[in-house]
Amino acid sequence: MAEQQPAITLERVCKSFGNNRVLHEVSLVLPAGKILVMLGPSGTGKSVLLRCLVGLMKPDSGRIFVEGQDITALDERRSAGREQMFALRRKFGMLFQDGALFDDMCVGDNVAFPLRQHAKMSERQIAERVAEDLERVGLKNVQRKMPAELSGGMRKRVAFARAIALRPRIVLCDEPSSGLDPVMSATLDELILDLHRSLNMTFVVISHDTAEARTIADYIGLLYKGELQEFGPKEQVLRSSRLAINQFFDRSTDGPIQVL
Template identity: 50%
Template sequence: MGIEIRVEGLKKSFGRQVIWEDVSFTIPAGEISALLGPSGTGKSVFLKNLVGLLRPDRGHVYVGDGDVPRLRENQLYELRRKFGVLFQDGALFGSMNIYDNIAFPLREHTSKGESEIRRIVLEKMEMVGLSGAEEKLPGEISGGMKKRAGLARALVLNPEIILADEPDSGLDPVRTAYLNQLFVDLNADLGATFLIVTHDIGTARVLPDNLGLLFRRGLVMFGPREMILSSTHPAVNQFFNARRQGPIGMAEEKDQAQLDDEGEAPQTMPAPIQPQLMPSDGRVRPAMRRPGEWLAQHNIKPPPGSFIDDEGRDWLKDWDDLIDNGHRPR
């Protein structure tokens, strides 16, 4: 099962530039969470703080019982074995074939023999749909295949936490959809904690169990998917609905003069909330919530048109039938 990550009072700066300050939230164990925000808000920097590649100016990052900024080097080395990291570009070694790239962590960090390594590598390659590509070099495969090879490498040590930094960057919408489905299937199979940093609103609206938004040197909001997607908070509403009017500008934050020029923002409803992606085999992941459950608990009416899938099924009304029949959106 996955591990809970708890962040308390985190601040990070580079010289006089404050990236974020007093960030506190909890990433639930075994769930898929996504962190978004305008460019320059420190999303990738946040991931580096989680694994101890950077140290915060102050605050705590609890991964299980360990406080990452306060661990000794040998303790940090052991903790990192619990993480699998998918980098933006896959970060594959160009001179190694795909098989050797994926086998690298096993050869570097374990004493397993080559027969055991081969079994694990081929298993992970099959898991991400790369069977038969063992001998190919990174320069001979597509961007989507590189992402999946990077993901397979992140999985070979059976991590309890999987971090993905902009996994959809450079991918077309179809490959992004395949990758999102792969994340859902892996979470269902492995039970690992997933944290995905992305700019892709389409991904954010259908993939994670929890969403967070970084802006103005801090965390604006983090919580269940339905809470964020139904929010009327100006920055959250603007970002997740891709609107120009609001506090986020071309250079991150608009000043007061710009906001005054825009005038009072019209009251706009959030976009309809789409059904959440389910595993390919129609299972319900333990972290999945019944559609509309959070909204009903907080007496919030969903935006019009919410929870209707591409086949016209209303997940609010038909959830029990969908689950009983093993259906899922295509």
């Protein structure tokens, strides 16, 4: 049987803003159907990495493959390149840090939005899918509510429902637990595990929460000052003797990671 393509492959990816080096020679291979938790202190390039993965930012050098397709080779200034990029992005769902729900749409329309744009489904099928996904994230009868009426946790869960509505192969989560209470964080972690089990999606979760990494990760990466300090299967990383990993998981101020 042919070996499955890795979901994501990074080859020596570099990204700078002026003199500020944000990513430096980041390389990794994430197999399909796995959960990667990318850890790191604030401001170390985690969100930039996520934006590069989905083509919102272009690396200065290096290559990014999504299921074998080199997205850094696509030129969005040309219409053909933009079409290819859009086709590639349909493989992704993304949970933004603050949800990024559309303010002028109710919850139901927010979740239905990607379905109406891309899925060949009737309005009845879309309504059923919306209700199913909202129930999956623990929300019932909220379709008519506006995003402004929801709590932070509910907004994130609605954003989650929207991110998975099209059943993407890869889901990117930008700090899903930030700003949430521990119970809500644990609920979101369970949700990721449940979705991973039931829909076999690949997840890339950006976080600085080590408890979250221990709970949900198949793979863990540690990014610091734009360099990938450690990357590998969870068990291997947790056994690592690297000082940065130990400092981060021990929540210690003593070690190579300095407060910026």
